Amino acid sequence: MTSTHSIAQFLAMGGYAVYVWPCYVLTALVVGLNLAAARRLLRQAQLEARRRIETRKSTASS
Amino acid sequence: MAWVWFHKFGSPPHFYRLATRLTPWFGWPALLLGVAGLIGGLWLAPPDYQQGDGFRIIYVHAPAAWLSLMVYTVMALSAAVGLIWRMNVAHAVAASCAPIGASFTALALVTGMLWGRPMWGTYWEWDPRLTSELLLLFLYLGYMGLRNAIDDTARADRASAVLAIVGVVNVPIIHYSVIWWNSLHQAPSVMKFGQPTMPAAMLVPLLLMLAAFTLFFVALLLTRARGEVLRRERNARWIDEAVAGARS
Numbered sequence: 001m002t003s004t005h006s007i008a009q010f011l012a013m014g015g016y017a018v019y020v021w022p023c024y025v026l027t028a029l030v031v032g033l034n035l036a037a038a039r040r041l042l043r044q045a046q047l048e049a050r051r052r053i054e055t056r057k058s059t060a061s062s
Numbered sequence: 063m064a065w066v067w068f069h070k071f072g073s074p075p076h077f078y079r080l081a082t083r084l085t086p087w088f089g090w091p092a093l094l095l096g097v098a099g100l101i102g103g104l105w106l107a108p109p110d111y112q113q114g115d116g117f118r119i120i121y122v123h124a125p126a127a128w129l130s131l132m133v134y135t136v137m138a139l140s141a142a143v144g145l146i147w148r149m150n151v152a153h154a155v156a157a158s159c160a161p162i163g164a165s166f167t168a169l170a171l172v173t174g175m176l177w178g179r180p181m182w183g184t185y186w187e188w189d190p191r192l193t194s195e196l197l198l199l200f201l202y203l204g205y206m207g208l209r210n211a212i213d214d215t216a217r218a219d220r221a222s223a224v225l226a227i228v229g230v231v232n233v234p235i236i237h238y239s240v241i242w243w244n245s246l247h248q249a250p251s252v253m254k255f256g257q258p259t260m261p262a263a264m265l266v267p268l269l270l271m272l273a274a275f276t277l278f279f280v281a282l283l284l285t286r287a288r289g290e291v292l293r294r295e296r297n298a299r300w301i302d303e304a305v306a307g308a309r310s
Contacts, residue, residue, distance in 0.1 A: 010105075014115035019180050023173040024104075027122040030169045031278065034162060038285040045292035049305045052296060 072149045074291050075300035081284040089281035096274035102267030110264075119177040121267060125275035127170035130198055131233050133163035133279060137205075138230040141223035150294060151287075153219040156226060157209060158286035162279060164202035171195060182246050190239040191247040194232060201229040215294060 013020045071077060103121035110117035137159035144152035174192070175185040186192065205222050212218035240247050251259045260268070295301060 016116035019176045023119045023176050030165050038282045042289035045289035046305045049301050
């Protein structure tokens with residue numbers, strides 16, 4: 001890309017904008033959702049584990 | 063030595079600690095390589111002499127397609143290890159692969175359709191490469207459905223492992239489909255012997271994106287597998303230590 005290229009030209013993707021940009025948006029979506037889902041899965045497992053430990057401790061002390 | 067490592071890896075507390083420590087070493091490089099690959103692919107690489115700027119879809123399509131095959135292979139291998147050595151951690155890893163693999167297979171299919179429309183004049187053709195890749199998506203979904211349908215984790219592990227292992231025959235079929243049969247899909251331009259058929263300015267961003275996607279997958283897999291191991295080991299004592307105060 002040369003310095004004379006404008007942003008509009010870049011976004012136009014040589015006429016392929018309607019095919020190129022949806023691909024990149026969908027990729028961002030898949031990457032983002034995967035990241036969120038993996039972290040949520042781990043958080044929930046940790047939360048449950050902590051809750052179980054708490055119950056075990058409270059039943060042991062009473 | 064190898065045996066010691068193998069058994070240590072199979073021990074859930076050791077796996078959990080190792081995965082916790084390793085995740086950032088895959089996640090952050092994935093981000094850096096991904097940004098570099100995007101700049102290289104969208105700005106620096108010259109337009110293709112036949113496909114113009116439309117070829118830039120390759121920078122997300124090829125890595126997604128590569129992951130679809132790589133993740134399945136990892137899933138089948140760990141399922142086999144879990145089945146043969148009755149290793150719970152390996153089953154947890156296999157189960158963690160499926161949703162990641164399914165999402166990237168769907169992405170490879172959709173980005174392929176969006177590339178096929180302007181270049182081939184059609185979104186879809188019942189072509190060997192496209193059909194076998196669609197079958198891969200169904201294998202992932204079947205694997206996940208089977209696991210969901212069986213409540214007992216040990217039984218779900220064994221049944222889904224058999225499905226994963228049988229389905230692995232589809233992986234070489236997908237890879238070689240463009241060579242074995244007449245296909246609309248272009249032949250591989252990176253993973254082949256001899257010189258790649260791409261100039262460096264196009265090839266380097268593609269290699270960066272392939273590396274970024276692969277590292278990102280490992281980071282995702284380690285995170286998911288940690289959650290899966292915690293869930294499976296619910297009553298083990300080591301968990302007290304592993305989750306005590308830890309925020310990540």
